[in-house]
Amino acid sequence: MSARLNDTEACDPKDRGQQQRERILYAAKRCFIDNGFHAASMANIAETAGISAGLIYRYFESKSAIVQAIIEGQLVERQESIASLQSEQDLAERLQELYRAWRDGDASVMNAALFLEMTAEATRDERIAAALANADRSCGDQFMAWVRKRAGARAAFVDEHSLRVRELVLLAFIEGLAVRAVREPDYDPELVAAAIRCVTETLLDVDSRSAA
């Protein structure tokens, strides 16, 4: 537990708590990914974080509070990602990145299995459901604003209903990729790229499809 290595770094005492929170969150993410949401025990998480089990409760009210924090953290990441979105091609590239992250299960980003489990857990835990719904709505709105802006840049008109349909299709497709990443981890990357292009091009082709 030397201070220099993976510990507190003994500087800036005021946000020591924040560091602990993050340490716990990171450990929890790893455990959830490795063992599944229910199989990962608090003792498990504590050990991974290198602290005692009871201490977690100084920073999080309950196991479910940890999940909520993870969801909210991801919300921020997603928002930043959308905010920095440029062209339509950029969107396609981002989706490919996302797919790779999902498939490879990097603990620092969202992992597909974890994403699915959290979604399923929302069915049974109201607080998780609320956190997810909030994140979805927030990102959805932000994304639609982006689409509108892009359309406006090309002087194209896009009616509200059509916009909503596109959002749903794109969202379902993206989330479906999470399922695909888990169930069939060995797709040819080119195939996935083509599928992503197929969807993004169709959906953002504002003019030809606005009558759908």
Next chain:
Amino acid sequence: MSARLNDTEACDPKDRGQQQRERILYAAKRCFIDNGFHAASMANIAETAGISAGLIYRYFESKSAIVQAIIEGQLVERQESIASLQSEQDLAERLQELYRAWRDGDASVMNAALFLEMTAEATRDERIAAALANADRSCGDQFMAWVRKRAGARAAFVDEHSLRVRELVLLAFIEGLAVRAVREPDYDPELVAAAIRCVTETLLDVDSRSAA
């Protein structure tokens, strides 16, 4: 589950065991849907099936063996569903039905949350992963055969790669609907219908898109 047979009625002694298995599987499906995969206890399942807890172990080695059996059962259902597929419009209608079943948790089909949980579980349980991959591949092939047949019926040509892309897009979209059904259960049905039409029309519009 006919009313006549819900006890030990001595007809057809050879597949008495098979009847018990199915009775257990049906009960398990109901419990998993209602309570979630981990929250459903063996006692729960036994009670739902109207038998004792210990008896389950005569027919299934463990709880996870039940899950596998359910997955394999679903494979059969899906194959039958695809086999009976007719026109393109029929496909869209089927998808809408599927979405409704997912959202409402019809016990006869699979429920969305359960679908997601099983998918996530595949990350941790090799046998479940194998069962799922097998089911996916089998259904995928069958579905592609259907598309080819439909195209042939209209004398349209469709190259292999394009076909695979479409399959992936459609599959991801369908599975994404499961996520949507869980995370946003209050979509306007019309919106979902429009999204489904949007995808099926685009994907099955063989001629105009074969170059994509």
Next chain:
Amino acid sequence: MSARLNDTEACDPKDRGQQQRERILYAAKRCFIDNGFHAASMANIAETAGISAGLIYRYFESKSAIVQAIIEGQLVERQESIASLQSEQDLAERLQELYRAWRDGDASVMNAALFLEMTAEATRDERIAAALANADRSCGDQFMAWVRKRAGARAAFVDEHSLRVRELVLLAFIEGLAVRAVREPDYDPELVAAAIRCVTETLLDVDSRSAA
């Protein structure tokens, strides 16, 4: 664990469950008396009962359910005791018996410390409060009926309000004896007997005091 000694006696299989319930209740009473209500753990009770901790939950929903069962058991005892009450002298004798049982802490009857702790617990556990209130009301009514009957036997009239006052005084006095039994276990028995006579005689002296 031989069957003949302190076990199931292997007869009458239908109320095996009832025997287990009683075995647990008896063990719980002992533990509560010895260690206090909160300090007595379920593991403690289980060990005393000679079973595993988890098994208790087949017979009682929770720790608090055990307390409720104890309370209800005592209600029955109290009712039977009141029902068999004869003359006024009999009442005084019964109270002396009760005091002795309280002071000596026989686990089979009510123990004073346990009585007080349960009363205190009622402040924090609604279900216990309800069970106690129910028992009190039931016994109170029964007791007042007895007083009325005794008065009628002597052709004495006793008005309702005066009756209620007496009931309260007697009840408080009895319950206060529980406190006394715990806080000063070494009273001269004659002193207690005199105090009991003092109260019972005063209270049941219908004629001279009915104007009070």
Next chain:
Amino acid sequence: MSARLNDTEACDPKDRGQQQRERILYAAKRCFIDNGFHAASMANIAETAGISAGLIYRYFESKSAIVQAIIEGQLVERQESIASLQSEQDLAERLQELYRAWRDGDASVMNAALFLEMTAEATRDERIAAALANADRSCGDQFMAWVRKRAGARAAFVDEHSLRVRELVLLAFIEGLAVRAVREPDYDPELVAAAIRCVTETLLDVDSRSAA
């Protein structure tokens, strides 16, 4: 707890510790009353006292040491209360006040549930038992002296034994009121007042009852 002194103000340095002790004791009493003896945590008490949890251990050896200190403090209060007792009517009034405090949980005096819990705890903790016995005896003697003085004032003779009986009856009745206050918090105040009058009048009616 004057508003001026709620921090480290350096006046009168010698009994700074005493102030802290009292602050902690007051907080503990509040917590015990609100949450019960076992449910009140040290963290709870510390927060109520406005200090850190660790600091409590500079002033009290353990949680149970706090309880003892509270009991000893109550002894002083009770003695003062008895010392200021005037006429027989005054006694009745005091008892009504006490009953109200019992029932309503006034933090300045003791609350009934807490009183019962501490009494029960005496069964298991010798030091608490000793503190309680000591307090009871001391107050009892003081009370009997008061009765003798009142009797003497009216030139009435009262023999020792009769005096002891009265003391026991009154004490049991008072303590029984604590039980009543917890188990039946909704008594008509008039009923309680009548019961108290009934007891005090009977017991202090030196002449007519001295033969009992």
Next chain:
DNA sequence: CATGAATGAGACTTCATTCAT
């Protein structure tokens, strides 16, 4: 074939107490 009582491990969570700062 069938039961369901019994087990034992392990889940989440709380809390009195200590100790580096």
Next chain:
DNA sequence: CATGAATGAAGTCTCATTCAT
């Protein structure tokens, strides 16, 4: 003198699984 982060033991309760009947 004071803090509050940290621990570790213990608490209640659940549940997959076994086995005597």
